[in-house]
Amino acid sequence: MEGSENSIYALKISAGQERNVARMLARKSKDSGVGVSAVLVPESLKGYILVESSTKIDMQNPAFKIPHLRGIVESKTKGKEDKEENTVTFEEVKKFLNPEPIISSIQKG
Amino acid sequence: MAMKACTSCKRISTKERCPVCNNPTSSNWSGFLVIIDPDNSDIAKELHIELPGEYALRVR
């Protein structure tokens, strides 16, 4: 990802409400102009959604006041300088984007 | 109304055929993605999504 300023955050959601929260969050972010560009609900990640944003997520922002949205996942190792500690790397996100192996990508030995 | 996903572009709709690309839709899908701003989304770029909207990650 060349030159992207976006970060991806994990949010904790009440189980079973992931899609509803994703839809509501998408609608609210569009209206309020926070930098959220995509919301991802991987089926394999029960109780979480992933949010791509160009700005640091502020849970106090009204856009994130949503029923069943229980909070942001904070990293266990809180760095002093590193502000991006609680984000998910794009490499990790890619695994959820391509849940099925593509036959053509299998290397022929 | 049951949500169905396009077997080609994976866009979610309630229609029998995709409103965007006119390919058949399927009720057998999983994973859920909302693209708000495709021009500023790494996820949208990775999946070659150019239109805002709701998408499945996998469609059968």
Ligand SMILES: [Zn+2]
């Ligand atoms: Zn389509």
